Amino acid sequence: MKIVLIGSGNVASHLGKAFAAYGYQIIQVYSFTKANADALAFGFTAALATDSLAQIRTDGDLYILAVSDTAIPTIVEALPADLVGLVVHCSGATDTAILKKFANSGVIYPPQSISKNITLQISEIPFCLEGNSPKNLALLQEIMSPIAPHCIPCDSKQRLILHIGAVFVNNFSNLLFQCAYELLEQYNLPFELLKPIIIETANKVQQEAPRDVQTGPARRNDEITINKHLDFLSQDKEKAEIYQLLTAQIIKRNK
Known part of the structure; x- marks a missing residue:
């Protein structure tokens, strides 16, 4: 299996290393910045680096476009x-239609936040696969299963829904972590005090539905505590608005 990595960022780095460890051959790495292509290609025995799409090899078995959505077209x-x-x-x-010019195309999407310099077990990440034909879907399953056994077929609409869900649980939750971080920092309290409850909350939803483990003043409809919080947050309009919106949603879902 000869693979061309188009991209040198987070996803390309982790996928490339996982493929190479299994025995697939990374034959080329492309990046808009030659130094980035060189750095990633250096880790693979026979990979060439390029910053020119005109020089992309045509003998690859798999071309992975691991780039930003805006760069794909x-x-x-x-x-x-x-x-x-x-x-x-x-x-x-991104819909698979963007790849319609190619006879053989598809998607390998990991609903995971991936950072280049953070150790990651690809084998523990689910991957959503889509092919432009049953044959190509089966081929992707064959290619991916040795490095990522948790693969499921997923069409473009399902993948978009999953991506939205990932934004809620990852990006939005991280914004709330930042809100709490700023609040505690303002009053000389270490954010480390909240790390155990972050872990406990994440652990609970591994076993049960989020609604079943919802706690807090909004879940109890504790108006006295909610009003105390809002009174304190009145000095920070943005945090107060976030608090009010999320509180209303929790109350609504637990009537």
Whole structure:
């Protein structure tokens, strides 16, 4: 299996290393910045680095477009339409139609927050797979199963829904962590005091539905405590608005 990595960021780095560890051959790494392509390609025995899409090899079995959603159209346009290998992107929000110029195409999407310099077990991450034909979906399952056994077929609409869900549980929750961080920092309290409850909350939803483990003043409809909180937050309009919105939603869902 000869793989061309188009991209040198978080997803490309982790996928490339996982593929190489299994025995697949990374033959080329592309990045808009040559130094980034060089850095990632250096870790693979036979990989060439390039910053020119005109120099992309045409003998790959799998082309992985591990780039930002906004970069996908430009890269697709620049790649030759007659590539025989399977061309896939890794986006949750981009329809497979963007790859229609290629005879063989699909998607490998991990609903996971991936950072290049943080150790990650690819085998523990679920991957959503889509192919432009049953044959190509089966091929993707065959390619991915040795490194990521938790793979499921997922069409473009389902993948978009999953991506929205990931934004709620990851990006939005992280914003709330930041709100709490700023609040505690303002009053000389260490954020470490909240880390155990963050972990406990995350652990609970591994076993039960989120609604079943909801706690707090809004869950109890404790108006006295809620009003104390809002009175304190009146000095910070943005945090007060977030608090009010989320409190109203919890109360509504637990009537």
